[in-house]
Amino acid sequence: MNARDLRHPASHQTIERFEILDTQPEPAFDELAQQAALELQTSMAAISFFDPPDDPALPWREWFKAKSRFPARTLSRGESFFVPALPDGGEPARLFIIPDLLADRRFRDHRLVSGPPHLCCYAAAAIITQDNELIGALAVFDTVARDFTPAQQTRLVALADLVRERLEARLHTRIERRSAQSDYSDFTEPPEQHLQQMGAELERIERLLEDEVVSRKSAELQLRHEREFAEAAIQILPGAFFMIDVHGKLLRWNPLFAAGTGYSDADISELRALDFIAAPDREAVAEALRRLFETGEPVNREAGMVNKAGTAFPYHIHAQRVSLGGKHYCIGIGRDIAEQKHREREARRAKERLDLALAGSRLAIWDWDLRSNTIHFSEGWRTLLDSRPTSEPGNVFPGDQVMAWTHPDDIERFASVLRAAVKGDVEDMQCEYRVPGNTGGWVWMHSSGRVTEFDAATGRTLRMTGTTANITLRKAAEERVEFLATRDPLTKLPNRMLLNDRLEQAVANAARKQTRLAFMFIDLDRFKTINDSLGHDVGDELLKMVAARLSACVRSSDSVARLGGDEFAVLLENLPETATEIDHESAQHVADKMIAALAAPILINGQHLNTSCSIGISVYPGDGRDPATLMKHADVAMYDAKSKGRNNYQFFSQEMNARAQERLSIESFLRLALRRDEFELHYQPRVSFLTGQISGVEALLRWRHPRRGLLTPDKFIHIAEDSGQIVPIGEWVFEQAFRQIAEWRAKSARDLRLAVNLSAPQLYDGERLLRAIGSALAAANLDPTVVELELTERMLLKHVDETLRLLERLGKLGLGLAIDDFGSGYSSLSYLRQLPVDTIKVDTAFVRTIGDAPVQHPGDEAMIRAIVAMTHSLKLNVVAEGIETEAQYRLLRDLGCDEYQGWFFAKALPAAEFEAEFLDTQ
Ligand code: C2E
Ligand code: MG
Numbered sequence: 001m002n003a004r005d006l007r008h009p010a011s012h013q014t015i016e017r018f019e020i021l022d023t024q025p026e027p028a029f030d031e032l033a034q035q036a037a038l039e040l041q042t043s044m045a046a047i048s049f050f051d052p053p054d055d056p057a058l059p060w061r062e063w064f065k066a067k068s069r070f071p072a073r074t075l076s077r078g079e080s081f082f083v084p085a086l087p088d089g090g091e092p093a094r095l096f097i098i099p100d101l102l103a104d105r106r107f108r109d110h111r112l113v114s115g116p117p118h119l120c121c122y123a124a125a126a127i128i129t130q131d132n133e134l135i136g137a138l139a140v141f142d143t144v145a146r147d148f149t150p151a152q153q154t155r156l157v158a159l160a161d162l163v164r165e166r167l168e169a170r171l172h173t174r175i176e177r178r179s180a181q182s183d184y185s186d187f188t189e190p191p192e193q194h195l196q197q198m199g200a201e202l203e204r205i206e207r208l209l210e211d212e213v214v215s216r217k218s219a220e221l222q223l224r225h226e227r228e229f230a231e232a233a234i235q236i237l238p239g240a241f242f243m244i245d246v247h248g249k250l251l252r253w254n255p256l257f258a259a260g261t262g263y264s265d266a267d268i269s270e271l272r273a274l275d276f277i278a279a280p281d282r283e284a285v286a287e288a289l290r291r292l293f294e295t296g297e298p299v300n301r302e303a304g305m306v307n308k309a310g311t312a313f314p315y316h317i318h319a320q321r322v323s324l325g326g327k328h329y330c331i332g333i334g335r336d337i338a339e340q341k342h343r344e345r346e347a348r349r350a351k352e353r354l355d356l357a358l359a360g361s362r363l364a365i366w367d368w369d370l371r372s373n374t375i376h377f378s379e380g381w382r383t384l385l386d387s388r389p390t391s392e393p394g395n396v397f398p399g400d401q402v403m404a405w406t407h408p409d410d411i412e413r414f415a416s417v418l419r420a421a422v423k424g425d426v427e428d429m430q431c432e433y434r435v436p437g438n439t440g441g442w443v444w445m446h447s448s449g450r451v452t453e454f455d456a457a458t459g460r461t462l463r464m465t466g467t468t469a470n471i472t473l474r475k476a477a478e479e480r481v482e483f484l485a486t487r488d489p490l491t492k493l494p495n496r497m498l499l500n501d502r503l504e505q506a507v508a509n510a511a512r513k514q515t516r517l518a519f520m521f522i523d524l525d526r527f528k529t530i531n532d533s534l535g536h537d538v539g540d541e542l543l544k545m546v547a548a549r550l551s552a553c554v555r556s557s558d559s560v561a562r563l564g565g566d567e568f569a570v571l572l573e574n575l576p577e578t579a580t581e582i583d584h585e586s587a588q589h590v591a592d593k594m595i596a597a598l599a600a601p602i603l604i605n606g607q608h609l610n611t612s613c614s615i616g617i618s619v620y621p622g623d624g625r626d627p628a629t630l631m632k633h634a635d636v637a638m639y640d641a642k643s644k645g646r647n648n649y650q651f652f653s654q655e656m657n658a659r660a661q662e663r664l665s666i667e668s669f670l671r672l673a674l675r676r677d678e679f680e681l682h683y684q685p686r687v688s689f690l691t692g693q694i695s696g697v698e699a700l701l702r703w704r705h706p707r708r709g710l711l712t713p714d715k716f717i718h719i720a721e722d723s724g725q726i727v728p729i730g731e732w733v734f735e736q737a738f739r740q741i742a743e744w745r746a747k748s749a750r751d752l753r754l755a756v757n758l759s760a761p762q763l764y765d766g767e768r769l770l771r772a773i774g775s776a777l778a779a780a781n782l783d784p785t786v787v788e789l790e791l792t793e794r795m796l797l798k799h800v801d802e803t804l805r806l807l808e809r810l811g812k813l814g815l816g817l818a819i820d821d822f823g824s825g826y827s828s829l830s831y832l833r834q835l836p837v838d839t840i841k842v843d844t845a846f847v848r849t850i851g852d853a854p855v856q857h858p859g860d861e862a863m864i865r866a867i868v869a870m871t872h873s874l875k876l877n878v879v880a881e882g883i884e885t886e887a888q889y890r891l892l893r894d895l896g897c898d899e900y901q902g903w904f905f906a907k908a909l910p911a912a913e914f915e916a917e918f919l920d921t922q
């Protein structure tokens with residue numbers, strides 16, 4: 001066809017001749033419209049014819065014969081999408097494409113563009129008659145803007161040609177039918193029945209025609225039409241069509257063949273089939289063609305096709321032998337599979353990458369089809385996961401079997417996590433659980449997944465997909481970290497943090513189940529001594545042994561923890577219900593066992609070490625309903641046990657609590673007492689039995705507490721000792737007492753001596769003690785021999801060597817030394833001999849039970865007698881303390897004591913009173 005001769009649009013007569021306007025839809029045309037929509041991948045298509053009326057008064061119209069989802073039946077000239085392609089006087093386009101109607105001023109406001117169905121794209125091929133007249137268009141429409149590939153454009157034109165073929169075939173059939181009818185009309189009296197039969201026959205023929213087979217009486221016409229059909233079919237084949245003879249010469253091809261190879265039709269006619277085959281495949285293809293021609297074996301293979309530029313593309317070639325006029329030919333179709341190959345390669349690479357990633361991350365993929373309840377695992381899942389959940393080979397297993405691999409302790413949790421995900425309660429499923437490992441034992445798995453398919457109608461989950469990883473190492477590390485964080489590294493017992501957790505948990509459980517629990521604080525007695533004297537290694541060993549012994553005293557459900565240093569704690573849960581006494585009994589039972597367990601010496605490095613502990617116990621709920629209170633009260637009870645002489649246990653009591661409270665309050669006030677100048681010294685005279693004269697004074701500490709008034713040392717001195725406060729307080733005593741005695745000595749010209757009490761902590765830092773005494777003496781300008789330091793026996797028993805050296809240095813300064821409260825400890829004669837002691841002060845306990853005392857203790861008198869004899873044999877001075885009555889006075893005088901102190905003579909008095917009463921300053 002030559003566009004130059006094209007007439008457009010055809011006249012009204014031309015279009016009328018086809019008898020197509022205003023007819024019913026016909027499958028032959030509908031099919032073509034659908035085909036166009038399918039091949040050009042558009043949502044709509046239509047076949048229309050242009051109707052220019054003879055009478056200029058009548059409107060021009062575009063009438064739609066076939067529509068695939070296209071809504072309009074007719075369009076006016078102004079509305080026609082194709083009319084702009086028909087320029088006055090110019091050449092009409094064979095193809096007319098508007099990729100974006102909204103971007104085109106001519107169509108932007110078209111009712112089908114701005115309104116439903118909101119067309120956005122238009123492509124049409126002109127329908128042109130044999131006589132080169134443009135009569136209509138095959139058009140596709142879409143609601144999105146888009147382009148069409150050259151192949152699609154070619155096909156649209158080919159389909160438009162096919163419309164023309166069908167139109168002409170239809171016309172011919174009609175003419176034939178009419179002439180047949182007119183033949184019959186020549187019969188004078190056509191029998192009615194005959195006519196009916198003929199009509200049915202003709203309708204059948206028409207139907208046949210509409211089904212693409214033109215049934216013709218005229219062989220010539222049929223031949224022509226068939227050739228045209230074939231030609232059109234070849235044109236629209238979705239591949240490169242070729243027909244070759246036995247010499248490989250190309251006889252026929254379609255536009256896609258030319259487009260694919262890049263050669264012009266003239267070039268192609270010059271070339272041989274094998275010229276289009278890439279060199280590596282040429283020989284194989286030649287062989288295949290040879291067999292095709294010889295045996296009729298069809299060719300069905302992939303081969304590289306080279307284009308004019310020399311580039312090879314992968315093609316799939318399907319060819320078969322046909323015989324025409326006694327000769328063999330080969331017809332075939334080649335499809336460009338570059339895109340498909342590319343996709344395949346991409347898919348393969350993606351899979352390789354995925355496999356690599358899975359292997360690297362040691363992840364397995366699973367895919368659970370809930371309809372069949374089967375689970376598909378990715379390749380190599382057993383190796384990747386180091387697991388061996390089953391001996392059966394394969395990657396697909398029933399869901400129930402997979403669940404059964406799970407550790408019995410994890411299965412319920414795992415199942416409920418899966419149920420929640422399947423029900424859609426959670427979007428992402430996550431679970432950690434155990435399965436059998438490759439090398440025995442259990443390995444930890446972490447699976448995560450999500451629903452990947454569900455039935456939109458019922459909402460049922462159909463498929464879940466996810467990954468599984470072996471997290472055994474991570475779990476082990478976590479457990480190790482947790483162990484380290486919650487254990488005491490030395491004894492491996494739970495540490496304070498874990499104990500707190502457990503106690504909290506235990507209290508919650510006890511509250512819920514209405515049970516009772518006991519909490520114990522255990523403190524080793526004198527552990528510091530062992531640690532300091534035998535070294536930390538021995539101390540550590542001892543702690544380990546103690547930990548083991550304590551742990552052996554409780555049930556496995558109870559907890560023994562080490563809180564640090566020599567402090568342990570025990571949590572006893574689920575104590576028997578009912579009466580509190582029973583609770584106490586079982587806690588008591590454990591405490592008894594623990595005390596007994598530590599009673600046996602512990603052998604470390606060949607040494608037998610003796611240790612003991614003090615235990616404080618609180619019971620839930622009586623002694624506290626929360627962890628903090630229970631711990632505080634067990635602590636109070638523990639201090640009480642310590643103060644009761646160690647190696648015992650105490651249950652918490654409210655009275656104990658009150659004492660502890662008081663202690664606490666005293667401790668906090670004591671810290672400020674020195675600064676607030678709340679201490680004062682009272683002085684008690686020491687009197688000579690021989691002369692009845694005051695030979696000296698003992699300075700006794702008093703604290704004027706801002707709230708409680710004047711306190712004697714028994715209320716606070718042990719607290720000051722425990723907290724170490726006694727050291728600065730003692731230094732204050734030295735300064736105060738030394739100054740006082742120096743002043744009195746100067747005033748009264750009497751040879752007054754001074755006794756000052758010392759506490760054990762003051763001996764720990766001997767240098768500091770020496771310095772303090774030295775500077776106090778200097779400040780008061782006092783002769784050291786005037787002063788006597790009083791120490792108790794107990795103080796002398798500790799750190800014997802060091803203490804001895806310190807006392808010797810003090811003695812060298814000229815200070816006297818007295819053993820206070822003698823008889824209450826265990827001092828032996830030989831031991832006393834080693835010490836630079838001057839005076840022994842008999843413990844008031846002996847004095848209190850002799851003479852006219854209400855409670856008599858006959859042995860005490862003998863005891864005092866023995867002490868006096870021994871002391872005198874050592875040439876030491878004996879002082880009796882606490883003499884309240886004349887009877888005691890006489891008795892002790894007669895027993896041979898040298899001096900005495902006591903209320904019988906005078907109480908300890910404030911300095912001013914003492915001065916007024918006893919020092920004649922005149
Ligand atoms: P201590 O050194 O044995 O002092 C004798 C205690 O017996 C004093 O109690 C004294 O008041 C009391 N006393 C004296 N005569 C009688 C009596 O006839 N009957 C009775 N029932 N008691 C009598 P105080 O003053 O309460 O001191 C108690 C303890 O406190 C002292 O016992 C001493 O160990 C310690 N202490 C006192 N002052 C100091 C001090 O400045 N430093 C240190 N480290 N300890 C001190
Ligand atoms: Mg004393």
Ligand code: MG
Binds near residue numbers: 821881
């Ligand atoms: Mg005493």
